Amino acid sequence: MSREAVLRASHLTRHYQIKGGPFSKPATVKALNEASFELFPGQTLAVVGESGCGKSTLARVLTMIEPPTSGELSIGKHQVSLKEGQRPPAELRREVQIIFQNPYGSLNPRKTVATMLEEPLKLNRKEMGAAERRKKALEMIEKVGLRPEHADRYPHMFSGGQRQRIAIARALMLNPKILVLDEPVSALDLSIQAQVLNLLADLQEEFGLAYVFISHDLSVVRRIADDVIVMYFGQPVETGPAEEVFTTPRHPYTQALFSATPVADPNRSRQRVKLKGEPPSPLNPPPGCPFAPRCHLATDACTRADPPLEPVGGEAADDKTVKVACIHVERSIAALETASA
Amino acid sequence: MALLDIEGLSVRFQTSSGLFTAVEDVDIRVDRGEVWSIVGESGSGKSVSMLATMGLLPWTAQVTANRLEFDGQDLQRLSSRQRRRIVGGEMSMIFQEPMTSLNPCFTVGTQIDEMIKQHKGGSRKERHERALELLAQVGIPDPARRIKAYPHQLSGGMSQRVMIAMAISCDPRLLIADEPTTALDVTIQAQILELLLKLQEETGMALILITHDMGVVAETAKHVIVQYAGRQVEKQEVKSLFANPRHPYTEALLSALPERAGDKDRLPTIPGVVPGQHDRPTGCLFNPRCQYATDHCHEVEPVAAPDDPARTLCHYPLGEADAAGATPDDAPNPPPRPESTDHRSEVRP
Numbered sequence: 001m002s003r004e005a006v007l008r009a010s011h012l013t014r015h016y017q018i019k020g021g022p023f024s025k026p027a028t029v030k031a032l033n034e035a036s037f038e039l040f041p042g043q044t045l046a047v048v049g050e051s052g053c054g055k056s057t058l059a060r061v062l063t064m065i066e067p068p069t070s071g072e073l074s075i076g077k078h079q080v081s082l083k084e085g086q087r088p089p090a091e092l093r094r095e096v097q098i099i100f101q102n103p104y105g106s107l108n109p110r111k112t113v114a115t116m117l118e119e120p121l122k123l124n125r126k127e128m129g130a131a132e133r134r135k136k137a138l139e140m141i142e143k144v145g146l147r148p149e150h151a152d153r154y155p156h157m158f159s160g161g162q163r164q165r166i167a168i169a170r171a172l173m174l175n176p177k178i179l180v181l182d183e184p185v186s187a188l189d190l191s192i193q194a195q196v197l198n199l200l201a202d203l204q205e206e207f208g209l210a211y212v213f214i215s216h217d218l219s220v221v222r223r224i225a226d227d228v229i230v231m232y233f234g235q236p237v238e239t240g241p242a243e244e245v246f247t248t249p250r251h252p253y254t255q256a257l258f259s260a261t262p263v264a265d266p267n268r269s270r271q272r273v274k275l276k277g278e279p280p281s282p283l284n285p286p287p288g289c290p291f292a293p294r295c296h297l298a299t300d301a302c303t304r305a306d307p308p309l310e311p312v313g314g315e316a317a318d319d320k321t322v323k324v325a326c327i328h329v330e331r332s333i334a335a336l337e338t339a340s341a
Numbered sequence: 342m343a344l345l346d347i348e349g350l351s352v353r354f355q356t357s358s359g360l361f362t363a364v365e366d367v368d369i370r371v372d373r374g375e376v377w378s379i380v381g382e383s384g385s386g387k388s389v390s391m392l393a394t395m396g397l398l399p400w401t402a403q404v405t406a407n408r409l410e411f412d413g414q415d416l417q418r419l420s421s422r423q424r425r426r427i428v429g430g431e432m433s434m435i436f437q438e439p440m441t442s443l444n445p446c447f448t449v450g451t452q453i454d455e456m457i458k459q460h461k462g463g464s465r466k467e468r469h470e471r472a473l474e475l476l477a478q479v480g481i482p483d484p485a486r487r488i489k490a491y492p493h494q495l496s497g498g499m500s501q502r503v504m505i506a507m508a509i510s511c512d513p514r515l516l517i518a519d520e521p522t523t524a525l526d527v528t529i530q531a532q533i534l535e536l537l538l539k540l541q542e543e544t545g546m547a548l549i550l551i552t553h554d555m556g557v558v559a560e561t562a563k564h565v566i567v568q569y570a571g572r573q574v575e576k577q578e579v580k581s582l583f584a585n586p587r588h589p590y591t592e593a594l595l596s597a598l599p600e601r602a603g604d605k606d607r608l609p610t611i612p613g614v615v616p617g618q619h620d621r622p623t624g625c626l627f628n629p630r631c632q633y634a635t636d637h638c639h640e641v642e643p644v645a646a647p648d649d650p651a652r653t654l655c656h657y658p659l660g661e662a663d664a665a666g667a668t669p670d671d672a673p674n675p676p677p678r679p680e681s682t683d684h685r686s687e688v689r690p
Contacts, residue, residue, distance in 0.1 A: 050526035050527065050528060050529075051526055159614045161614065162614075189382040189383055189553070189615070190382060190553065190555070190594060190597055190598070191382060191593070191594060191597055191610065191611035191615075191630075192614065193597070194597040194599075194608040194609065194610040194611070195610045195611075195612075197599070197608055198607045198608055198610060201606075201607060202607075216526070216527065218527075219556075219598065219599040219600040220599050222599065222600070223599040223600075223602065223608070256528060257527060257528060259531075260527045260528045260530065260531035261527050261556065262530075262531075262534075262554060262556030262557045262559065262560045263556050263559065263560070263600060264555040264556045264558070264559045264583065264595070264598050264600060264601060265559055265583065265600075266559040266560075266579045266580045266583050267580065267583075268559075272531060272535075275528045275531075275532070278496055278498055278499075278529065
């Protein structure tokens, strides 16, 4: 591939230390394990998984809110090397911006829309005058589909969809290359969700933005993603091009996740890969593959070692190969074929 | 005689800025063993109408109805003591947030026991046994140990199972589930929905499922009611609703689903937002967002045609061209239908 990646992550890992109380030992929570991927301009990488699978930890590491415990992160040509509690250099912070799930909590209620949009410019473009800042803010307001008269209003005067537009506008003020979207539409109603998704698609086209789209809603992901990472219990279990992963899910967890998602078609026959039980506690991880206790294909071998993420069929690995972390991948694919036959 | 028979239910709230109509003119008839679903966006009044049926709204709510009957008993005329005997016993409800619906100070066993004691009675030992049986029935592993657990020791899915155990503890004939899986993960959601349907089949109770998720509707319910801004806009069987929506709102909502949008570059959207208390339009409530709206829609409030089984609240129900001659005489001809709408125009004046 001749394209230049805007973000490269290799073996990103983030662990948290939990202090022991009087009756409990200190423990380590492995919130994110060995995540590797590349992100290209104009592309969307979707991260899917259930709560507690490390999606938001990944977002925090990518936006440099927290340093990784191990592994490497490079943005553009810069290698990010952060220590605990250190602030990343300004030129890198400008490149990556984040949009949060809840637009009711992520906007300061005491500031007008224009003030909020001008703030990043004030901090990062010190040479810019007030009039120019205002002009830039108004331009952005229009870009995200709001009206100029909205500039001097406060967040409480807007609906949820409009607030998410303001959050998007604020994130774009410094012309970032990468936008991390942490469940950007899950707090919105269906009719508003479509509006925001279309806006994100328009902006991506216009600015060549790279999106890291974190979501649990598979129908949304299928629609907008170029590549997908499916995560379970802090680690990627399946990665690859979205179309490939959605048409032939190979990991048993991916299959279960996809078949559990309700589809708005009453005529579809319901055939579920049934999942027993619930995700394990991060304080007490199961031995070997973390999915083994819930997996219908699990054998004794699964509990012995944690399977690495490997290209399916042992093909030469490029970024179009689907990688799966499962030792029973062949059986899993065979099970899928018999089910669909 | 229907199990639950509601006609013309309206709920108004006295607020500091005047009377707010949350639900207006809702009709629901649910027979024994039926599975219904009420679908709508936030603010569509789907929860409020069911809370009104249960009698769980605060005193600021003014509930009026032409008919509000459960199993032949007029709920409006019952004394609060008589009504209390039905609510929770024969008519039961599960709420959205399982973690906050349970009392954190008492064990799961105590809370289930309280329900049984209130409605069924029996000795302590009998009640304890019934509670164990219920926990096993809702698929909680090791009930003898879990019955002593406090809510914080349970996950979201487990808490919701406990809520379901409480709701079915007195063999209700009607179970209302208000967004029972919205706070849960998809794999757990699938387990809970399956459990609800299994229990419904085993006990033959009627089930009303309130949801905003069209996928959940398609996979669980037989009949569906679509609500918009407090009004019931359409009522159909699930299969025909997805195949032939009658109300423009339903049609727009279905086409905004990412999985139904096909290969189009952008999703079809509904412009604007749901009207609030202060920006209610005149005429049809959906007219500012409707792609088919005419002057007639802006002026006259639509009434459902009496011969329309779907009770579509629209001057020009979709698919009417096939059902010849159903257009009302006083209405002008519907306008030609535009192909798409501008998706960047979510702006309120």
